[in-house]
Each structure stands twice: as C-alpha cells, then as structure tokens.
Amino acid sequence: MLEALGYPFFQRALLAGLLVALLSGLASPFVVQRRLSFLGDGLAHAAFAGVALGLFLREEPFWFALPFTFFVALAITWVKERSGLSEDTAIGVFFALSVALGAVFLAKARGYVGDAMGYLFGSLLAVGPSDLLAVGAMVLLGLALLPLWGPLAYATLDRELALADRVPVVFHDYLLSGFLAVSLVLSVKVVGVLLVAAFLVIPGATARLLARTFAQMTLLSLLLALFSTLGGLFLSLLLDWPSGASVVLFQALLFGLALLKTGFSGEK
C-alpha cells in the first residue's frame, strides 16, 4: 500500500486532502457551536450551482463555484443580519435557488454529466497541481486569520458580551461565512458536493464530545480531520471507494467511537 505514495496523483490528493482537513478542522468547532451545519449544506449546493454553470460554459468549474459560493455565503449572512429572519430560513431560500440554478445549467450542459458525477462525490484523480496551489494559498490565508480565533470564540459563546466589549462581531460573521465558503469550494474536488458539509461538521462534533475547553475542541478537531483524511484516503485507494465517501465514513467511525466513550452520558 505504501507504494501508493509514489504515485504523483496520490501524493497530490493526499496533500490536498490534508490541507483541506486543516481548513475544515479549524472551522468545524465554530460551525458546530454556532449551529451552522445547515450553512455548510447550503453552501455546498451553491458550489454545485457554480460547478454546473462552469460545465455549461465548458470552463473550469472551480472558477465559477468559488465566486458564486462566496457571494451566496455573504448574501445569507446579509439577509440574516438585516432582515431579522433566522439563519436557517435565509439558508433555505438560497439552498433552493442554488439547486434550481444548478439543475437548469446541468440540463443545458447535456453530455457533460459524467464530469458532474466527479464533483458530486469527489475524486482523487481530479486533483491537479493548480488545485493544490489554490488550497495552499487558502491555508496561508487561514493562518493569517488565526488571531481571530479569540474574538470569534468569544462572540460564539456570548454575542452580547462580545458586542459590549466592542468586538466587531458582525464583520467577523461575514469573515467566517466567506472563509467557510472558500474552504468548502476547495474541498469539493476531494470530497464532492454531497459530502463536503460533513467535513465542516463531524470533526467539530467529535471533538465537542471529548473536549472540556474550546481550545481543546479546536486542537482535537484539527487532529481528527487530519487523521480521518489520512485513513480515508488510504481506505479509498485500498478498496477503490470514492475518496470523499471514504474520508467521511472514517470521520463518522471516529464520531461513533467518541459517542461510545462518553457513554451517551452527556458528560463534559
């Protein structure tokens, strides 16, 4: 199995997978504590619409998915902040809009549906050198945003206290949404549209079961995301399973083990 490490495509997939895991592992505790898992799903479907538009125009889908998803993320946040509608309502609207647009584009892009499958479930083979570069750049940006961990966590615990302390909470909401959107689109190649939201939810959920502090939760989430990607990708190679599905199954397995360990006691 280790000879797999010699194949450039697998090296690329592994590296891209680990970088994506770094991004999603970092974001996941915020997604879990801010109850944004539905946002992950909504953005995944926005990415789908972007991909479909790219396929329809016969251009690289990534360059359509990225701005479209980013825009939808900001729009959802805007609607939530401005209209007093709850976040899940705002997401529900954009979710439906995205799927409808995606369906229209795909219908018009007939003949390219095979490519669409790759985007729906993710594919190791799909990761090219330019994708790797994009993910690497995003990880650097993620590192630049690390100082926001403290204020973001503060507002996650108690928005009013953070506001009273003049943390720019609303601006940070937009930054987080934008960051989630970009991370998610970058993950699509490896994980696929259908499962990409799991990346943003399961590592944080598992970490939540085991951690006593938010710092512990963040570190655990990172470790779990990295470990699942490693395990999942080797599993995928070994059994010839779709890569995204393998990683998510691995994540779910760890979640199940954590659940057993805490004995459903609700402790922690």
Added chain:
Amino acid sequence: MTALEVRRLSVRFGEFRALEEVQFSVPEGAFVAIVGPNGAGKSTLLKAVLGLVPYQGEVLVYGLPAGKADPFWFGYVPQIKTFDRSFPALALELVVTGLRRRWPFRLSPKEKEAALAALAQVGASELAYRPLGRLSGGQLQRVYLARALIRRPRILLLDEPATGVDRVGEEDLYRYLEAYQKASGATVLMITHDWEAAHHATHVLVLNRRVVGFGPPERALSEECLRQAFGHVGHAHGLFVEGGRA
C-alpha cells in the same frame, strides 16, 4: 467629577418607545439603584450605555461619548445570560475574558492567578474549573460578577445581579460590591427589585420609560414617586397611546 451623564436618551424598538427623554447625571463614586416595573426599560438603559441598542440623545462617560470610552472602563453583568450553554468552557475562562476582550486559547499563569483571585473575591473559588454550562443561576451571577470586577472597571453596570442568588449570597454580594467600591472609587449602577437594597444606595433612579424620580433614596423612593412608577403598570396601554401621540 461626573461619571455618567445621560441626556435626552430615547430608545425605540420599531414603533415601540422603550425609553423617552431619559436624563440624569451620576457623580463619580455614586451607588445608583435603578428601580421600576417590568418592561420599564431598565435593562434597555444599561444596554444603551454599552452601545448594545441604537438610541437618540447623548450618553457621556467621564465626558467622553460612551462609544469612544475605553471598553475596559465598563464592568457589565447582564440580566439574561444569553451565552451558549453547550459551548465547552470553564468558569475561569469566562472570567479571563474580562481581562482580554477575547476568548483565551491558553491562560498565562498571571491571568490564572488574577481570575482565581476575582472568583475568590465573590466567594466562587470552587467554581473555577467547573463547566460554565453546568452552573446554576446564582453561581453564574457570581462568575459574571467576577468577570466584571477583574478588569477593575470605573463603572459597574449590574442588571439584577441578585436574581437567583440565595439569601446569604445576596448579602455577600452587596458586601463585595461595597468593598470593591471602597477600594476602587468606582461608580455602580444596579438594577434591583429589592427596595431594601435600594435604600442603601446613594442615589435611586425610578424609571418607567421616563425618569419618574432621581435623587437620594428617601426622596426618590417616596410614596408619590413609587405610585407614579408602579401605579401605571395596570394602564400600560394608556401610557403607550399617550407616548404615541407625543
């Protein structure tokens, strides 16, 4: 010196007027008890001072517009603890946010020491390493108070801090506040339904959307004032219509 100057402060939520033309001024070192019926706008007043609700009028803190004042000047204990109970946090960490204005990734030994001292100050040492989401109402009050005190604020804004605290704890609470005030010369604004406590204040603000009375307890807590503030509770609708026409 004037610690807090409120001039013609009005707050609206849509069409609803929560506060109208509220005006008063608090000298440094005063202990102000704010009393009034439910829905009188007491919590809203503190939130306006902190910039948590949009308002018309002026709020000056030591001569500066409240929005320009150093956030570390304010120690706030909110009435409703809106925090996420599922957030994995220790009481000690919340106290440290009083020093940092951000969530701590790890605590420096100095911060830990300061936070433990602040918790000890409010008789809550044993809560330091307990999960925040598991604390009772009264325990939370103490932890939030420790968080407010640790930054050594110039102005303490306390929204019904005794609610949920047991009888002994309540007496403790007033003793801590008095001790802190004596040591620091800070100004305290405390919303309370305990008229006994209000009688011990230097000033009492009787509020019912407008200032009904402001002054030393014996004057502000006069029967006339209280009847005006609380007597109208049954006619809140009438009041609202009157406000709507004004």
